[in-house]
Amino acid sequence: MEDLGAASDDQVILAWLVAEIESPPFQTYLIGDPPKPSHLARALALARNGDLDSGVHNAERRRIIASAHGFGRGALIFAGLEDDITWRRAHASIADVAAMLYSNRNATWTNLAPATRTVAEGASNAARVFAGDGTNMHILSLARAICHADPTPTLAELICLRLPDGKISLLEGHTRATAIVLEGHKLPDGVDAYIGQSPSINNWAYL
Secondary structure, three states: EEOOOOOEEHHHHHHHHHHHHHHHHHHHHHHOOOOOHHHHHHHHHHHOOOOOOOHHHHHHHHHHHHHHOOOOOOOOOHOOOOOOOOEEEEEEEEHHHOOOOOOOOOHHHHHHHHOOOOOHHHHHHHOOOOOOOOOOHHHHHHHHHHOOOOOOOOOOOOEEEEEEOOEEEEOOOOHHHHHHHHOHHHHOOOEEEEEEEOOOHHHHOOO
């Protein structure tokens, strides 16, 4: 994995929002109940016109990702972590992505890769082991899109944590990482990722 230098929380949060903004469940979450479509419209603008020099925009994006995923709050996918993560941008080969681990938060991913929790195992099982909900369909649909796209689509960065043993666990991008490994021949140059490192990693709930 090639290190590309330090990254800020704001960069990671923007990448996270970009990765999720087209997801119907995430859009439903943003609209809320009672529905406020203006919330979705604002989030779409913040994702599609990402101005990292705007403190106001950065704060709005942080509120969205903190609320939805616990970023900086030690909650949800960040449960057990202090607000102490430092980030590096990296370029990952397909082999690097295959070696990444699924987080241990959701049975969907441990069902797909029960022996090792690696993306490689999940990719090998995606078409034959039912993971639960619509995960298999989402993986295979994205893999098909990558396979048939010309040119190959630009994919959002994977967002990960470095574990105490040096291995890399996904925080965001489980489906995307699995599809990337399935269609690695279409991505010979690899993909980009953000890798977080936290002094409180031993307390992470999803090791």
